[in-house]
Amino acid sequence: MKSDQVIVSFRGVRKTYDGETLVVKSLDLDIYQGEFLTLLGPSGSGKTTCLMMLAGFEFPTGGEIWLDGKLLNKVPPHKRDIGMVFQNYALFPHLSVQQNVEYPLTVRKMSAEERAHRVNNALKMVRMESFAKRYPAQLSGGQQQRIALARALVFEPKLVLMDEPLGALDKQLREHMQYELKSLHEKLGVTFVYVTHDQGEALTMSDRVAVFDKGIVQQLDTVDHLYEAPCNEFVANFIGDSNRLRGTIEHTQGDYCEIRLADGTRLSGLNVAKANAGAPAVACIRPERMKLAAGAHRMNGANGHNALAGEARSLIYFGDHVRMRCGVRDQDECFVKVPLGTEALAGFTPGAPIALEFAPEHLRVFA
Numbered sequence: 001m002k003s004d005q006v007i008v009s010f011r012g013v014r015k016t017y018d019g020e021t022l023v024v025k026s027l028d029l030d031i032y033q034g035e036f037l038t039l040l041g042p043s044g045s046g047k048t049t050c051l052m053m054l055a056g057f058e059f060p061t062g063g064e065i066w067l068d069g070k071l072l073n074k075v076p077p078h079k080r081d082i083g084m085v086f087q088n089y090a091l092f093p094h095l096s097v098q099q100n101v102e103y104p105l106t107v108r109k110m111s112a113e114e115r116a117h118r119v120n121n122a123l124k125m126v127r128m129e130s131f132a133k134r135y136p137a138q139l140s141g142g143q144q145q146r147i148a149l150a151r152a153l154v155f156e157p158k159l160v161l162m163d164e165p166l167g168a169l170d171k172q173l174r175e176h177m178q179y180e181l182k183s184l185h186e187k188l189g190v191t192f193v194y195v196t197h198d199q200g201e202a203l204t205m206s207d208r209v210a211v212f213d214k215g216i217v218q219q220l221d222t223v224d225h226l227y228e229a230p231c232n233e234f235v236a237n238f239i240g241d242s243n244r245l246r247g248t249i250e251h252t253q254g255d256y257c258e259i260r261l262a263d264g265t266r267l268s269g270l271n272v273a274k275a276n277a278g279a280p281a282v283a284c285i286r287p288e289r290m291k292l293a294a295g296a297h298r299m300n301g302a303n304g305h306n307a308l309a310g311e312a313r314s315l316i317y318f319g320d321h322v323r324m325r326c327g328v329r330d331q332d333e334c335f336v337k338v339p340l341g342t343e344a345l346a347g348f349t350p351g352a353p354i355a356l357e358f359a360p361e362h363l364r365v366f367a
Contacts, residue, residue, distance in 0.1 A: 005033040007158065007191050008054065013063035015049050015215075023049050025215040027063070036185050036192045038202040041212030042238070048163060050212075051195045055161050056080050068158055078107065083152030083160040087167050089144045091136040097123070097147050098132040104155045122154040125184070142173045149181075153190070162194045166201065178204045199239050203227065211235050231272065233366040236284040243290065243334035245283045245308075249275050249365070259283050259365055262330035267306045269363030281365050287323060288337040289362040293355035305357040310334070312352050315345070326354060 008031035015024040024046045031037050039047035052058040053065060056077035065072045072080060083104075091100050101122055105115040123129040126146040136144055145165055152160050166174045182205045185192050196202055202209045203223045210220045211234075219231045230236035237244070247261040249271075257271035259281050269283050293307065310328040316335075322345065324336045336356060338345060 003033045006030045007033045007068055008193075009064075009066040010050070011064045011066070013050075013053065013065060014061045015046075015053060015058065016061050022061075023215050024053075024060075027215075027217065029210065029217065029220070031191065031193060034189045034191055035207045036182070036194065036205055038194045038196060038206040038209045039212060040196060040199060040202045040209050040238075042197055045212035046215040047195050047197075047210075047212040051161055051163055051193065054159075054193065055082055055084055081158050083155070083157040085145075085148045085152045085160070085162040085165045087164045089136075089148040089165070091144060091147060091151075093136050095135070096132065097128065097134050097136075097139070100136070100147055101151045101154050104151060108155060118154050118156075122150040125153065125188075126150045141169050142177060145169065145177060149184075153188070157190070159191045159193065162192065164196050165194075166196075174201075175204075181205060203239070209239075211238060213238075230284070230364065233282050233284060236364060236366070241287050241335065242284040243287060243332075245285075245328070245331055245334075247281060247283070249277050249279045249281050249367075251277045256360060257281075257365055265308060267308070267363060268360040269306075269365040270361060272364045273367035275365070275367035279367050281367055283363050283365045285358055285363045287335045290334070290336045290356045290358045292324075292336065292338060292342065293357045305359055306363060308356040308358075310354050310356060312348060312354050313350055315348060324348075324354075326356065 010027045010029040013024060013027040014022055016022050027050065039050060041047045049058060053060050054072070056072065056075060060073060067080065092103070095103070098119055101119045102115050105118055120129065123132060126149055128143065128146050128150065131139065131143065136147070139147065148165065166177050169177060178201055194205065206223055208220060208222055209226055211218045211226070213234050219226060219235045226235065227240055230239060236242045245259070245261060245267070247259045250258040250260045250266060252271055255270055256268055257275070258266050258268050260266050267283065273281070275281060308328060310326040313325040313327050313333070316323045316325065321340060322338050324338050326334050326336055328334055
């Protein structure tokens with residue numbers, strides 16, 4: 001369970017490999033005891049480099065990394081009291097499951113009795129005690145992942161780091177393991193720091209998510225706030241799906257502004273960037289926040305809602321809903337999430353005019 005106690009601190013951390021390009025730029029980040037924090041971002045964003053610096057496989061070019069009050073900058077990996085689960089699991093093929101899990105205890109010169117007790121507990125924790133005598137080649141991907149996790153937890157570290165550990169699994173098993181990891185985290189109360197480029201994974205498991213891009217944390221927040229209130233266009237587009245509308249800010253009023261699209265349509269939204277009138281802007285809105293109006297002819301923005309004219313192009317079936325692909329004049333295509341059984345779907349015709357409505361508080365305007 002997350003506490004208010006900070007266990008890890010990055011202070012002004014920078015990293016460059018060539019002496020010119022900063023892969024990580026002046027990172028300040030606190031990680032709390034017992035939380036599940038995910039470092040999320042595209043390839044090359046700096047997230048894995050941060051994890052490797054925390055693990056000790058890379059050293060920072062500048063700044064400081066602290067773990068539980070101890071400066072880590074020059075501490076080798078095996079002296080950091082940190083468990084690590086790699087993407088390829090890194091199990092020793094010539095050692096049995098039991099020997100793989102026991103390895104960190106052997107290195108720490110624990111007694112045979114203590115090793116046996118801890119290995120048994122760790123294998124029970126991941127429900128793999130009946131596989132103790134098998135070898136990695138005799139296990140499935142999901143089973144190997146469990147053994148790698150047991151090995152990372154067996155010496156009771158202060159911190160467990162995971163570098164895209166579910167990346168090699170198929171979709172169904174990956175989703176199952178997400179729930180397993182979250183459940184195990186809640187049971188143990190150990191601090192987890194998890195790296196992924198999969199935003200669905202991040203939203204499913206994390207207490208907080210740090211969204212990386214170009215070596216900078218763009219936003220650090222709880223998963224619900226990250227999805228509902230992205231702070232910039234990158235986060236809005238990287239977390240979940242967003243429709244983008246480009247235009248110019250016409251005027252501002254308090255927290256809101258009016259944006260004018262190229263075809264003259266005026267929409268009201270939250271002025272997230274605090275931009276001034278005349279500034280070019282991009283407005284983002286989630287597909288589930290847009291609704292098909294009661295009739296294609298109705299474009300009066302009833303109930304204080306924004307109204308947008310477009311044309312229906314195609315339907316994409318998602319099982320519990322469909323997504324309607326829509327064309328909007330002088331804009332990128334947009335998608336609307338429509339529940340099954342919606343009356344407007346019954347007479348769907350490609351090319352037919354439609355009207356979309358959405359509340360101003362769900363339209364986030366970025367400069």
